[in-house]
Amino acid sequence: MKKKLAIGVDLGGTNIKAGIIDSDGNVIVKISRLTEAQRGGQVVLKNILSSISDIISKNTQNKNIVSIGIGTPGLADNELGGVKGGAKNLPGWEGIPFKKDIEKKFNLPAVIDNDANMVTLGEFYCGAGKGVKNLVCLTLGTGIGGGIIFDGKIFRGPGNYAAEIGHMNISMEGPQCSCGSYGCLEAYASATAIVARTVSAIEKGNKTILMDMTYNDTSKITAKMITDAAEKGDALASAIIEETAKFLGVGIANLINLLNPEMVIISGGVAQAGNLILTPTIGTARQYSLKYAFDTVKIVTGKFKDEAGIIGAGMYSLKTLT
């Protein structure tokens, strides 16, 4: 008997990633296309439908595809079959009941969830958190998202709004966040915040190889470049990464003291810096958390570089719909 397959879609502000996933979480084939977010919600929907058509056409085993999972920014609502709010990078996306359009076009059942929840589920089903029943996952990207697994199940809270880890306050008087509040973890440790702090330090006269890497154009600096520069020993980039690790460590300590998880997974681009960021993050988390809870938690980076979202979405659809 052939394995059941699912399609996993990871909708982002820039790219739509889609893949065919088998029931062990292996990615059979994957593709990526532009979201074209600025063209509005209907174009985004059209691009998702095209992504799914494309991935199906690349699959020679397509008879086995039994379900579709879609991770989206914002507050995903399965009843509406769309996003109720919080998808600020996708103008016009809120309120579109896209789940039923997908189900109708491909004649397959679909499930939707918040993108960070899907990443968390990917790591939980098949990645760093496999077999761990109580974990928290942070997704570090343009913003910071998160997911919480309690007792083997994703925790959404009664209103479906839980696990907004990026909007945990770590300093009352801190910088303003995209959400309007001040001192959120996202305002310190997202890729956006890391780049902004770096550019600000350069403008204050700090020397760095990032200027060579961007031909003196600070607008070209990315979080990836900063971690690359830190790996090469650049003093400014190293200081920025170390500072970021401290912010992350404080946020993670809060999660440990509140939730006593068995594991904290750091996922997403910034996590690719590996031990460079992980070691000081763990050091700070130890300093700010209660010994008993700290001693029973593992803090790790995610297993997947950028596939966790599609794996989680595909696997979640298999687990819940078939």
Next chain:
Amino acid sequence: MKKKLAIGVDLGGTNIKAGIIDSDGNVIVKISRLTEAQRGGQVVLKNILSSISDIISKNTQNKNIVSIGIGTPGLADNELGGVKGGAKNLPGWEGIPFKKDIEKKFNLPAVIDNDANMVTLGEFYCGAGKGVKNLVCLTLGTGIGGGIIFDGKIFRGPGNYAAEIGHMNISMEGPQCSCGSYGCLEAYASATAIVARTVSAIEKGNKTILMDMTYNDTSKITAKMITDAAEKGDALASAIIEETAKFLGVGIANLINLLNPEMVIISGGVAQAGNLILTPTIGTARQYSLKYAFDTVKIVTGKFKDEAGIIGAGMYSLKTLT
């Protein structure tokens, strides 16, 4: 048929409170005696046993007492039947398997739990949180404790260390906390912290009626006096309470963003200041939390002044042991 009764015990650093509770959570009779914590763990145990004997002797319906619940500071472990750690105000208390001594002496089944969990259960079963399945309770006293109810059950975390709300960091560079870390909510908004900030402000020359209230002895100032002075319009006391509300509001916003509870209950002495502290706390929580999650939460003070711990302990023993 007579109602089943339980004994609830609330062990504190200063007093042991005990009561007889009926299955509706009514307190039939209650007593209080000194803990004598500084005389060591065995004396504390002797005093708990005496409290239970005393309360039984005050009960004319004692044939109906079917169970005992005990709330204790620290990490209560039902397997050990005692406290594994974290009871720093009770020297020599950790490691004493007191549950079995109580069960043996009174020939009744007993259950133990962390004191803040018992307060949370008291408010959940019979108080402000009755019928609310997802809530967080903060207990404001010498320190700050907390309890989390998910889906109608107390949430302990896999290692039994969860809900250490007092040790949530709200400012990385904040004052040192009793736990050794810096910037914990407890270091800002516990009774101890409120008194310390007030005394410090007086030493800097601020005028206040607290000096008249204590005959110019700042060592006599209590959190209760500060809320009383604020109620009388004292400028310094009012500023301290307002500042405390801001710290609390930030901490509560974090709980809202992470856990999306239906209700947040503020319990304990400081909460007795009522709207004086509640109104600005809610204002700050609104400012620092995500709109969707804030719009679905109620932030309230606890129903019980100082009986929540014994009610929770007694009710919890009835619910789990009988």
